[in-house]
Amino acid sequence: MSETGCHRRSVETTIRPPSNRVSPRAVRYWTVRAVPGWLVVTAVQVIWLVSSGQDVAAHVAGLVVTALLAAAHLIVMPRWRFRVHRWETTPEAVYTQSGWFKQEWRIAPVSRIQTVDSDRGPFEQIFGLSNVTVTTASAAGPLKISGLDKETAQRVVSELTASAQATAGDAT
Structure with a gap:
């Protein structure tokens, strides 16, 4: 026990690519x-x-x-x-990895989520794909998960919205 009387949990974080691939x-x-x-x-x-x-x-x-x-x-x-683009959501954070020539890896805590949106352009509709955009207070801009099938995108939006509402924090 620390001097304040609280237990500290030791959490080990392993840096790894997000586990989910986009739709083939x-x-x-x-x-x-x-x-x-x-x-x-x-x-x-x-x-x-x-x-x-x-x-x-x-x-x-x-x-x-x-x-x-x-x-x-x-x-x-x-x-x-396809090999690079990955995404993952956990109760604590949203992880994205994207790009092909210039690659980017982003992590946003669920407590910082302000909005979760899904969009489908005309060509994406033809291919049955959707995009999920997670907006946070980050100056780096929103996280975008592109190339999800429509059902997965709807599920991710619902789950992230519920997680963000249930998470204490001011999303700033």
């Missing part, structure tokens, strides 16, 4: 979402090739390089993101 459908979603950018780059190169009529070999080489880069990006990026 997120791989297809991220792939489809990346395609328009590559189509724009390719269209610009084709227009330049057709309109200039000069140095055709260099333009064709540029198109080949673009096609190879696009293929590599569309194959690697979504799968890499």
Whole structure:
């Protein structure tokens, strides 16, 4: 017992990635979402090739390089993101890990949660995906869990809302 008469609990925290992966459908979603950018780059190169009529070999080489880069990006990026993107909620905190090129790991105590939202854009609706946004008083901004299936997102929103309401604290 300490001098104040209170027992101190020793809690060991292990730094580890959050345990839950996003929906496997997120791989297809991220792939489809990346395609328009590559189509724009390719269209610009084709227009330049057709309109200039000069140095055709260099333009064709540029198109080949673009096609190879696009293929590599569309194959690697979504799968890499799927391996990295993780999330977890516990009675004490929300954990997120995201990114593919620049990776970010965030933890927010449940006592700091101010709002919990879910959203689904048109393409996410096509793929049956939802996003959960957890807003806290942090200057770093909200935590976002992207690529969840609709049912999981609804469950997470309900559970986090209930946990935040049951947790003592002022969420600031």
